[in-house]
Amino acid sequence: MDDPVLLTGAGGNVGEAILGGIGDEYDWRLMFHSPPADEPDHEYLVGDVTDDETVQAAVDGVSAIIHLAGDPRPSAPWKSVLSNNIDGTQKMYEAAVEHDVERFVYASSNHAVGAYETDERTPEMYRPNDEFRLDGTELPRPGNLYGVSKATGEVLGRYYHDEHGIKVCNVRIGNLTEGHPPIDYERGQAMWLSYRDCAHLHECTLEADYDFEIVYGISDNERKYYSLERAKDVLGYEPMDNSAEWDGDERVDAN
Ligand SMILES: NC(=O)C1=CN([C@@H]2O[C@H](COP(=O)(O)OP(=O)(O)OC[C@H]3O[C@@H](n4cnc5c(N)ncnc54)[C@H](O)[C@@H]3O)[C@@H](O)[C@H]2O)C=CC1
Numbered sequence: 001m002d003d004p005v006l007l008t009g010a011g012g013n014v015g016e017a018i019l020g021g022i023g024d025e026y027d028w029r030l031m032f033h034s035p036p037a038d039e040p041d042h043e044y045l046v047g048d049v050t051d052d053e054t055v056q057a058a059v060d061g062v063s064a065i066i067h068l069a070g071d072p073r074p075s076a077p078w079k080s081v082l083s084n085n086i087d088g089t090q091k092m093y094e095a096a097v098e099h100d101v102e103r104f105v106y107a108s109s110n111h112a113v114g115a116y117e118t119d120e121r122t123p124e125m126y127r128p129n130d131e132f133r134l135d136g137t138e139l140p141r142p143g144n145l146y147g148v149s150k151a152t153g154e155v156l157g158r159y160y161h162d163e164h165g166i167k168v169c170n171v172r173i174g175n176l177t178e179g180h181p182p183i184d185y186e187r188g189q190a191m192w193l194s195y196r197d198c199a200h201l202h203e204c205t206l207e208a209d210y211d212f213e214i215v216y217g218i219s220d221n222e223r224k225y226y227s228l229e230r231a232k233d234v235l236g237y238e239p240m241d242n243s244a245e246w247d248g249d250e251r252v253d254a255n
């Protein structure tokens, strides 16, 4: 990839995981919401994804976008997700099409499908021997307004792909936690995404050949209710981590 890759939300947790793993592999253009404390190693700009001028400057000349910026709180109120997540994502797509960007990788969420976790299915579906799997072909089923905004971001991608041909990969990220899986949290362990798997998965989204995809972004956890088949088959994702190999913050079954 010769032209820069735009990473929005670069100062957040997912941005940190991506840059920590594949920071040296690409010519990045980073977008921050507020000025970074330390001088970044890459070209960067500061601004809001709902601001047209900033978005135009951010997108001009890039070949791909990994769009992370937004309000990540499952409890986020409508006003915030409407602006930061939905309007911000639509503006990014519009500019991407205008500037002939080849591919758009969108940070969707487990919360776009959170309401599949019904009282009848839980907590068994968080456990290794349960066979219930979501695979990305199911309809969105959000359990909160944040999830509604993430599902809407996926649908925006569907529209911009179908109408304008941009390659789109929606990554329904699980629970990104650094170092070890979430502790005493079965749901989080079932959808753990380690930092190194997060970086590798995003590298796959930048390299693989696809048109429009919805994949799950989790590690290869023994206990899981999201299928990784699509991410493996289409993107070539080869996750290295598994929450079942951990007892709290201790690795009990090292690779
Ligand atoms: N961390 C996780 O486990 C998961 C994260 N995600 C998604 O991944 C993305 C990144 O999440 P995190 O890094 O965890 O969150 P974060 O809060 O650490 O990072 C988000 C970044 O976006 C920036 N931002 C927010 N609104 C903005 C706006 N209007 N304009 C420009 N920048 C803005 C924030 O300043 C922040 O640096 C989010 O879209 C979130 O919904 C989805 C599922 C799980």
Ligand SMILES: O=C1O[C@H](COP(=O)(O)O)[C@@H](O)[C@H](O)[C@H]1O
Residues within 6 Å of the ligand: 072, 073, 074, 109, 110, 111, 173, 174, 175, 176, 187, 188
């Ligand atoms: O989309 C997200 O999901 C993760 C996991 O959800 P949780 O409700 O089990 O905590 C969340 O931690 C993250 O903040 C959010 O952006």
